[in-house]
Amino acid sequence: MTTAAPISIDPLETLDARFRAAIAAAFPDLPAEGIETHIAANRQPKLGDFQSNAAMPLAKRLGKNPREVAGAIIERLDLSGVAEPVTAEAIAGPGFINIRLLGDAMAASLTRLDTEQLGIEPPEHPMMVVVDLCGVNLAKQMHVGHLRSTVIGDAVARLYERLGHTVVRQNHVGDWGLPIAMVVQKLVELEQGGRDLSDLSLDELNALYRAAQAECKAEKAALALINKVGGHPKAEAELEARIEDAGAQTERAKQRLVKLQSGDPESVAAWQRVYDITMGACLATCARLHAHISEDASAGESSYRDELAGVIDDLTRRGIAEEDDGALVVRVDGLKEPCIVRKRDGGYLYATTDLAAIRRRAGTLGGERVVYCVDARQALHFKQVFGAAHKAGYDRTPDGKTAELFHAAFGNVLGEDNKPLKTRSGENIKLADLIDEAIERARSELNRRIEFAPKFPKDYPEQIIDTAEREQIADAVAIAALKYADLSTERIKDYVFSFDRMLAFEGETGPYLLYALVRTKSIFRKAADAGVNPDDFADAPLLLEEPAERALALTLLRHPGVVRAAGENHEPNRLCAHAYALAGAFSTFFDQCPVLKAETDGTRLSRLRLCALTARALEDALNTLGIPTVERM
RNA sequence: GAUCCCGUAGCUCAACUGGAUAGAGCGCUGGCCUCCGAAGCCAGAGGUUACAGGUUCGAAUCCUGUCGGGAUCGCCA
Incomplete structure (x- = not known):
């Protein structure tokens, strides 16, 4: 038996510690840093909550039989206070070790997660992160091409903020x-x-x-x-x-x-007019999308205009750039195509601007990470620019660190014909029009439901949904639908845009998530009517006995880890999947476990606390994705 | 021609980054509201993961090739 490590919020960590100790005890010759526990959520809940896949690779390293290795591990394994004792029967297949958590341990972890920050602890080393997003052009409407850059970029920025890092958003406006x-x-x-x-x-x-x-x-x-x-x-x-x-x-x-x-005054005045009109519309659209992009995030190409000559001088003087066929280029290791930084006619290119931008973002703003939420078609361009910037040292932060530069590339928005989404006449669809239509569709569906309320639950709150609230709900439902559809698929892939699918009020959609949230909130209103207030169950002991309760608890416990993974990999779709899993686990729980009508006071208070945690986690996920929420719908 | 990305149920997408019998949603079939919001829940049917090899205890995932779809390729941004 080994010394038991304390229980942490994430069962993965607790189990990792316990298995690490057991493996070290079973195989003393193994270097400590070489131990891998391979703990993961169990794919099949019937078999257990978690599993360790450590035995197989270990057996290979040691030249032993994997099931015997698994046996040696469980012999030294101390899961007291955490999980049910692991017996030989828990070893399955080639050497999987199945683990079922104790309800008490799950409750203990969940209790520790029930803090202001929902178990997401401040990072050891908070970073300055610069996020390049939106990328509008002057004199042009925002169109579907800007949708993903804005929505994904904002979500990435919110993820970093949620994790406790400092974020600077940069709207690289095409204004020059x-x-x-x-x-x-x-x-x-x-x-x-x-x-x-x-x-x-x-x-x-x-x-x-x-x-x-x-x-x-x-x-x-x-x-x-x-x-x-x-x-x-x-x-x-x-x-x-x-x-x-x-x-x-x-x-x-x-x-x-x-x-x-x-600086000719007449020209500058006209330019300013173009700028003001475009940015006014852009910021208004961002606001409608609930994307945190404001004027102070604007860093247009024009803001680098006085730095370009300096960049070229610097690159030339230090021999980083070289002349080639009249143009000035920077050659990058591993890339056939060089990065052209000055044209034959002496003009600068967008690569020049991007180099100046990296220099500012790392060198001046102190960005330790710079994340570009830009179309996948720019992949080569960014490889060139990142390579050139590194060669020139423009990716150095003021304290001498090398910034990490990421291109968080995303695919196209396609129409139902699988071709990039356009109007019938082949023009780009204005983002404002897209939002209008989404809201219009959401509103008419909402109106329909209110009009035919008798078909819906008796206590459907039609009488309290006045016009103003109804508008606000239609708005939230539409934006949730639009953004969830965009954020929930793997970033790099193209996705097919469909109002019918994203706004269908059933299945894996933004509206479904809002609905699940609304149902959690509804319980508290009902509870309050019955004289039960949040303080009454805030510290209630959690009793996790029903399968649906356990499943919900396990999903909640994943929350901190998922937010971290989604943020660090710039993959909002992971958080989307988690939000959907939360909503699903809650729906099942809600169906199978009476809350207000629970048999005992203890169960009722425990379940109310579980509902409260679910509501907060779901709301946190939606907020972090930039998806608006409602109290009822 | 070169390079990069993609190919998973009829359709739209997952698969915790190499783990067990590949999962959801839509659509289809069948159940569940005198009971906390049925925009919901439960169950069923639906698969040679484009194809062929390879790596190993184990592959949708890694490697090679083929076939399909898309994108990019020095002075546009």
Whole structure:
């Protein structure tokens, strides 16, 4: 027998300690750091709550029979106060050791989890984490492409905050360069033509942007055509005229960019107008999405404009960048394609800006981690930029540490036709329109339920859901649906967007989670009516006897570990799965275990406390994902 | 052509990072409201994890190849 280690919140830790001791005792020659206990939640609850898979790899290392190794382990294993004694029958298959926790031990762990922070303890080394998210462009509406960057980025930021780290959000706004100068140029022309720009809308700006883009494209397309077609005098003349026209417009835009860069008041005023209109709409949309992205998170490309020349000088002077075919590039080990940091014509590129951004994020903001929540198509770009930044030392924090740079890549949002989601006419779908439709659908379903209330439970609170609350519920249900659908799948994969599926009020959806939460809350209102208040069960002894109670408790105990894993791996979908598991475990418990009508006072108070814990854990998960909650629906 | 990502039930997705009989939701079949919110719960049917090899006690997961789908590939961002 070995000395029993104390019981920690996470049974995995307790079991790990006990198994470690047993293995060390059984195989004294083993170096302590070489012991792996391989404790995991049991896949089959019938067999146990947890399992250790340590025997198999150990047997291999020692050249022994795995079942014998398992036997040697359990002989020295002391699970007193934690789990039922492990006997030879608990050894299954090639050497799995099945473990069933004692109800008392589970209750003890759960009691320790029942703190303000739900068992999530402050990190030993709090980090400064910079999260790049949202990434809107001036003069453009937010569209589905920004949905994931905003929603995932905000969730990643919230996860780090929840874990006790310090987070700086950076909205890398596309607010600089020739495309923007083109819009500014058009705006100046409009103003000179007598147009009052004070009531300019984002839609109008967007139209100007597209017109400008089209002109630029016309030039390129014409050039390509003329090379291909050649020899057709009429066509050539026509094309040349178009080129001249477009070329002149592009030329004016280039001059405008120069003016803008040199601080010409007329240009800057027009740029500012574009900026204000776009960002106003962007921040409003973020707010509707319940994403914590505010003005102070804005760090547009323009904010690096005065640093780019310095970056290039630095790279050149230290020999990190080299000339290649007229351009300036940084070669990165292991990558065939170099990172181009300056064009042949002397212009800078987005890689240049991104290098300046890394330098600021690590060097100035002190980011020990920088996480880019950006489209998977940029994977190569980030490999190049990260490599170049490291070569240049731009990833150093002020105290000399090397920042970890992550590209938290995500896949496309697809339509039901499995192609990137677009309108029928092939345009990007505006995010604002998408939100509108989600809310509209949620509202009509809500109205339908209230109108046909007799079909629903008698105490469905129709009489207390006034219009204002109803609007708020429709809003929350819609946003929960939208965000859960986006966050719950593996980040890197494409996912198919479907209003019908995400808003279906059944199955694995945001609304289901809200519903589960609402049911937990409903109990407390009923309890209060019966004169039972939160203080009455806050410290009630937890009695975990029914299978549904045990299952719920086990799910709750996973909470801290899941939040940590989801945060550290930038995988909100793990927390989504956990929230769904919590809701499911609660639903089963709620179905099978009477709470207010429990047979004894002890059971009733225990179950009320379990409900309270579930409500808090579920709410914590939803908050951490950035999903809004409601009190009733 | 090169590189990267993806391929799991009819459909949409999981699988705790190498563990046992691959799990959920939708849809389908059948149960459960005089009982705390049925937007729920329980049960059933549904699989050669694209394919072929390999690594080992053990593979959806790692390696090689093939086939399909997508993306990216020096002066756009």
